[in-house]
Amino acid sequence: MTQSHDNPAHKQALTIVGFLCNWCSYGGADTAGVCRFKQPTDLRIIRVPCTGRMDPLFIARSLILGADGVLVSGCHPKDCHYAVGNLYARRRLEVLKRMLPFMGIDGDRFRYTWVSASEGQRWQQVVTEFSEQIRSLGPNPGVTGKSAAAATA
Amino acid sequence: MNSDLRSELHKKAEQAWPDLELLIGWQAGYDDLHTTPVFIRDSAEISKLIWNPWCTQNLAVYVAKHFAASSGKDDKKIGVCVKGCDSRSLIALLQENLVARERFYIIGMPCKGIVDLRKLHALSGAARILSVQVNAEQVALKSAAGVLHFPLDEVLMRKCRRCRYPNPLIHDVLVGDPLTPRTDAHEAYNDVAAIERLSLQERLAFWQGELDRCLRCYACRNACPLCVCQDRCIAETRDPKWLTQYMHLPEKFMFHFIHALHLAGRCTECGECERVCPMEIPVALIKEALNKITLELLDFEAGLDPQRVPPLLTFDAGETGI
Amino acid sequence: MDTAIKFIAFDQLNSALDRISEQLDVWVPVASKDQKRVIQFAPYRPGMTLVLDHQTTLGPKQVVLPQVEALFRFDYRKSADEPSRQKVQLEDPHPPAPTLIFGARPCDVKGFLVLDQVFSAGPFVDGIYAARREQTLFATMVCGQQDSACFCSSVGSGPTDRTGSDLWITPIAAGYVVEALSDRAHPVMAWLQEAATELHVAAAGKVQEEAARQQVGNLAVDQCQQHFLQRFADTNYWQEVAGQCLSCGICTFVCPTCYCFSITDEMKDKHGERIRSWDSCMFFTYTLEASGHNPRPSRLERYRNRVGHKFSYFPEKYQGLIACCGCGRCIRNCPVSIDIRKAVQNLQGQNHACS
Amino acid sequence: MHAHNPYRPDLASIREVVQETANIKTLRVVFEDESVMHNFSFRPGQVAQLSVFGVGESTFVINSPPTRREYLQFSVMRVGEVTQRIHQLNAGDQVGVRAPLGNGFDYENMQGKDILFIGGGIGMAPLRTLLLFMLDKREDYGDIMVIYGARTPHDLCYQYEFDQWQKANVNLVLTVDNEFPGWKERVGFVPTVLSEESPSPHNRVAIVCGPPIMIKFVLFGLKEQGFEDSQIITTLERRMKCGVGICGRCNIGAKYVCVDGPVFSRQQLSEMVNEL
Incomplete structure (x- = not known):
C-alpha cells in the first residue's frame, strides 16, 4: 500500500488499489487484458481469494494512508466460488462505504462491484469509470493531521 | 428513594443467593461520586451492594470472562446487576453465543439515568x-x-439523555418499577446528525482534532463488553503489523475506525468507551453512526432480541440495494 | 547575579513566558481546545491560556520521557565494495534543547526523582533520558488544590515539597511570586522583570503556610515493602482489590512514575528508527513471550506487579524510595475506580478469607 | 556497549550459519569494528541482544566460550517475528549486537567440583558455553557429565561436537522422547534419565536449562537425589526489550532477569517471588 506523496506533482499518477477476487474479477481483468481492451493504468491489483476475505481494515488503511481510491471486485452475488463469501462481503463493504464519510473520508473514493471472469468488457468499463471518478476527486490527502486544527488552544 | 431501592436490591439478592456462585454488582468507591464493581462470593457481602445514579460501570464487561472461568458446579449461576443499557450488552453476548442464558441470574435495574x-x-x-x-x-x-x-x-450522561431502554430488556428479577422511556429512536441519533451536517473537510478536521489526543491506552477497547478479542488486537500485534507504535494520527485514526467497525451491528451504545476515555474523546459517536447505518440499511439494532443474529455475521442472498 | 524574588502579575504572565521562550523551550499546562477539562503540557506559544488552577490530566512526564522517541536511526545503503549488499548506518538522536517546565506540581516533580533512579542510577545509564533531564528546569507551583484521590503527603512529598524543583511559584491574589531554588534557575530569574514587593512576599508566605498545613492523604506506607511480599500469594486479596481491573493502560500512562517502555523497529523504505514507546504492565502482551508463555497472564498478576513495583520492588532496589508520587491520577482516571491506596493500606494484616 | 546510548548496537556481520535442526540455526558473528572485537570480553552465560534493523531485537545467550574468541556464536530457534527474520539471514549479512548483558555463570565457585549439565532442546545453548569453557580449562574441574535430551535425534543441537566432548572426558548421556529408527542411545524424558543415572550430589554442581516443564521435573528429581538448592543452577527466560535493567518488563520481584540474571541458583529463586 502506498503512502501519500507530499509533492503534488507526483499526484498526476493516481494510486488506486484494486482488491480482486481470484475466481471472477481477477479473471475478468485478465480477460480484458487478453482482449486488449484499453484501460487506465492507475490501478494496482491485489489478488484476494474471495471478497469474503476483505477485511474492511484493508480499505480503511489504504484510504487513511492516502491511496486515492480503492476498488473491490468479486464474483456476482450467488455466483461466489465459495458460495456465500461475497454475500457476507457486500454487507460489510456497504456499511464501510456509508461509514467513511462520517469520519471525513469521501465515500466516493471506495467502490465495490461484481465482475465475472468472462466479463472483460465490463471490467474495462468499471475500471475506466472508477479511475475517472477518482481523477475528478483529485488526490486524497489521507489522514495526515496536517490539515487538522491544533489540538490545544 | 435510593435507600428503598437499595434495600429491595439487597432483599432480592438474598433471595437469589442460594442459586448463585457469584454476584456482580456495584459498591461504594473511594468517594461519594464513584462506584466500583464488586464480586460477591459470600452472602455476608450482599450488604455492600448499592444502587444510585453513580452506578456507571457496565458490568456486562465481566460476564464473558467469568462465564468462561466458571465451572457451573451444582448448577450455580452467575448473578449480575444490569441497567437497561447494560442488559443490551448481555443480549448481544447471547446473540453471539459468547455466554449461555441459563448460566446467569440477571437482576434488572430500571434506570433514570447516570450522572456524568x-x-x-x-x-x-x-x-x-x-x-x-x-x-x-x-x-x-x-x-x-x-x-x-x-x-x-x-x-446526566449523553447516553442517558438519548436512552430508549431505561428498563432492562432481559432479567430474572426487577428492582423497582419499570420506567417510561424518554425519547424515540429518531431523536436518539441527534448527535450523529450534528456531525453529518458538517462538510467532509470539517468532519475530517473534527476527528483529527479529537483523535489526536488519543494515548492508545486502549481503555475504550477494554471497557467494551463486546470487544472480546482484546488480548489479540490489531493495535498491538506485530505480525501482521497493522499499526506502528508511533503516536501519529493515522495510527490512532485507524485504531478507532477499526475498533468501531468491529462493533458494527454489535454495539449496544452503553457509552463505556466514551466514559472511560481519560482524554475525553467522543468515541461512542463513531459507533452510534455505525448503528444508524445498520439500522437504516439492515434494519437491525444490537442487543434487543437474543434470537437474532447480528447482521454482519450473516447474509441474505435475496437482499437488494447493496 | 539576580537572586531577588520576582513577581509576575496575572496579566504579565504571557509576556514573561514570551521572553523566556525566546531562550528556552517552555512547556506549560493548557486545556485541550474542545475538552476544557483535559489539561496537558504543551510547548508554549505566544497567546496561550495557561491552566494553573487544576492538576493536569497528564503530568509533564512526556517532556523528558516522550511517549515515543527514537533511540537511534538506521539507514540501509548500498555497500560501496559490494553493490549487491545493503550496509546499515546508525545515527544517534539529536541532543536535547534546554527546556523549562512551567507550572508543574510537586507531585509531578517527585515523579522525575523516581525516574532518575531507573534511568541514571546504573548499572547502565540511559544517556538519552539523562541528557534531556540535565537540560530541563522545573518551575513548580505550590499546590492548593487537592481532591479525594490525592495522597502526596503519604509518600514523602506534599503540597509545598520543593525537592527537585529549580523555581518555586506561589500564586497570590495579584499574580505569581517566583523564587529561585537552584543555581540553574538564575538565568530564568533574570528574564523576569518585576521584583516582588515585601507585600507580595508576605502574601506568598501566607499561601505557603496554608498549603504546608495540609496533610494530603492518610495512607501509611512504612513496611509496605515487606507486607507486600507477605501478601504476594494471597490470590483472594488481589481479587478483592483488583478483581474489577479492565487491564487498560490508563493508570500507567497518566502515572508520573511509570516509565516502562517497549522497543520496536519502524521502517519505511530503507530508513527507519528503533523507537521506544510507553508500554503498560497492565497489557497482556507486555510480558507475553514468543513461545506463548506469559508469566503474568491475568489481570490480577499484572495489578499485583504494579503495586509491588511501586511499593516493594522499587524501594528494595533504590534505598527505600517509593515509586509513587501520590498524585492520585491512577485513582481519578480508573474506569472502574480501583484505589491503589486501598490495595496498599490493606497489605498488612491477616491473609484473606474470601471476604 | 555505547556508554551514552546503551540501546545502540554494535554492527556485526555473520561469518557462518549452521543449520542445527529443522527450526534452530547457529549464527557465527564478528563485530565489524576490529577494536570492538578485540576488546570484547564476557563471562560464560552472558547474553546478547541480536538485532535485525527494521524488524527488532531478541535476546540470545552467547554460546561460544570466552576462551575461543574468533567469533561470537548464537543459536536461534524460530519462534517469533525476529527469529523468523534471523533464520533468513546468510553469511555476510549484517546484524546488530549489544553485549555482553546479564550476569553469567559463577564458574569460579565451580572450580574443583564435579559438574552435571542437564539440558533440553535449545536449552543446551547456554550449557554449551560453560561446557566448552570448562573443557578449555579442563584441569580446573572434576567429572563432567552431560544429560542432553530432545524430542527426536534430529532435534539435538551441536551433534558435530559430541565426539570432541567425549574425547575431553565428558560423560555424555543423550536421550530422546520416543523410540526412533536407528537411535542407539537412551529413550525417555530427561528427568527419568536423570533418576536412572542418579549422579551423586557430593561436591557436584548441577546446571539445568531447558523448557519450563523439564526444568520443573528436573529440579524435583535433583532434590530427590539430595542436591541442595545452592548446588542447582539454572537460567531463566523472560520477554526482554532493553536488556539493561531499565524498560521494566523482565522483573521477577525486584530482580531483573536481564541484569541480575539470567543465571540464578535455586537458592536465589527460592528467595524471589513466585512468578515464573
Missing part, C-alpha cells in the same frame, strides 16, 4: 466538589464556592 461526573466538574469549575445530593429530579452540588441546584437531566 464531567458535567458536574464543569458546573463546579475550579472549586472542589464537597458533596452532591440527588433528590428525585433535582441535584444539589455543594462545592467550596457554595451550593448549586439544577435539574438532574442536565447532568
